[in-house]
Amino acid sequence: MKKMSYISSNLQDSITLAISAKAKKMKSEGKDVISFSVGEPDFPTPNFIREAAKEFIDQGKIGYTAATGTPELKEEIIKKLKRDNNLDYKPGQIVVTTGAKQALANAIYALTNPGDEIIIIAPYWVTYPSLVEICGGKSVVVESTESDDFKINAKQLEEAITDKTKAVIINTPSNPCGGVYSEKELREIADVVKKHDLYVISDEIYEKLTYDNEKHYSIAEIDEDMYNRTIVINGYSKAYAMTGWRIGYSASNIEIASAMGKAQSHVTGNVNAISQHAGAVALAGSEDELNESILEFSERRDLMYDLVNKIKGISCRKPKGAFYIMVNISKIKDTTIAGVRINNSMTFANLLLENSYVAVVPGIGFGNDDFIRLSYATNKENIIEGLKRIENLLSNN
Numbered sequence: 001m002k003k004m005s006y007i008s009s010n011l012q013d014s015i016t017l018a019i020s021a022k023a024k025k026m027k028s029e030g031k032d033v034i035s036f037s038v039g040e041p042d043f044p045t046p047n048f049i050r051e052a053a054k055e056f057i058d059q060g061k062i063g064y065t066a067a068t069g070t071p072e073l074k075e076e077i078i079k080k081l082k083r084d085n086n087l088d089y090k091p092g093q094i095v096v097t098t099g100a101k102q103a104l105a106n107a108i109y110a111l112t113n114p115g116d117e118i119i120i121i122a123p124y125w126v127t128y129p130s131l132v133e134i135c136g137g138k139s140v141v142v143e144s145t146e147s148d149d150f151k152i153n154a155k156q157l158e159e160a161i162t163d164k165t166k167a168v169i170i171n172t173p174s175n176p177c178g179g180v181y182s183e184k185e186l187r188e189i190a191d192v193v194k195k196h197d198l199y200v201i202s203d204e205i206y207e208k209l210t211y212d213n214e215k216h217y218s219i220a221e222i223d224e225d226m227y228n229r230t231i232v233i234n235g236y237s238k239a240y241a242m243t244g245w246r247i248g249y250s251a252s253n254i255e256i257a258s259a260m261g262k263a264q265s266h267v268t269g270n271v272n273a274i275s276q277h278a279g280a281v282a283l284a285g286s287e288d289e290l291n292e293s294i295l296e297f298s299e300r301r302d303l304m305y306d307l308v309n310k311i312k313g314i315s316c317r318k319p320k321g322a323f324y325i326m327v328n329i330s331k332i333k334d335t336t337i338a339g340v341r342i343n344n345s346m347t348f349a350n351l352l353l354e355n356s357y358v359a360v361v362p363g364i365g366f367g368n369d370d371f372i373r374l375s376y377a378t379n380k381e382n383i384i385e386g387l388k389r390i391e392n393l394l395s396n397n
């Protein structure tokens, strides 16, 4: 048989999903696994959203909608972008997508010609490089450091720019690091973006999850030029605990939105009508449950941060957003633990899972092998027990 396409043969499996799958399998075999590998809230979708979806199903009118989203939902998204981000959009600038993931895929597809470079900041969310690859582009990775709270500055960005650079992906608050860019930092980055005539793909899916009075700021808010250059990506998975509903959206200039909408109309068509209705109700409704979740996440973050830093050999900084902590394991690399030589983050993650029944994500999946990522989208009892197991493993060494 003829060979499959070069791009499809080279795509990597998501390490996050691989670890979650292994942990799930061990759980199904009766093993008491504690998972710090999940990327979704452990809360249910708020009740008023579920009720609205049930009513919508009972009305029975579940047909195709416009490929880029229903007028009802677009209106709520436009109100939200004005309310939270002070951004003005018209319906033609909004594309409702199957999760923020599809919005990212649409954006990269709309901007990238073969060989175009897209700048990605490491540690990065696993999907970015693969999406760039699928679209025939080239990822250029800029390393951030733990001491800078995993954020890059304008100078670092400028050094990575070549005449092939098309766009930079900024994820704030970030997965996996929890970094939140300030308005000042984004203004400095925006100056470089404008100077080199780039686009920004601004992944704001964790917008609502910030702590310690930290406020999310969108780079599109800076001025009209940045507004035109930025594709804002957002969704419901993290803030509204709606991962399985598969709904997100983008907001951009009309030309990009039309290109994204056209592509989507051929690939998937509209997001399912039930989720679109639920999405409109979510944005129009109360944020009480969301605010309770933010409080709970913030307490869990503090707990996890304290416990990690009590364990010999590992450490972490306190992130300001999302629900992940990057734990520095560089001191235990190249040591032997429970008879296993820890060559890299993958060996350590495997040892933790197989020996201590704790699932974590190795940093190599995010482009930095000196870390593992712990998610605190799990209850406090699990956080205490999971970190006790990690402590036992390391102190018996």
Ligand code: PLP
Pocket: 039, 098, 099, 100, 101, 102, 125, 171, 174, 175, 203, 205, 235, 236, 237, 243, 247, 248
């Ligand atoms: N962007 C980041 C940084 C994420 O972590 C995720 C999900 O984990 C997504 C986008 C995709 O979210 P969705 O479930 O809306 O597709």
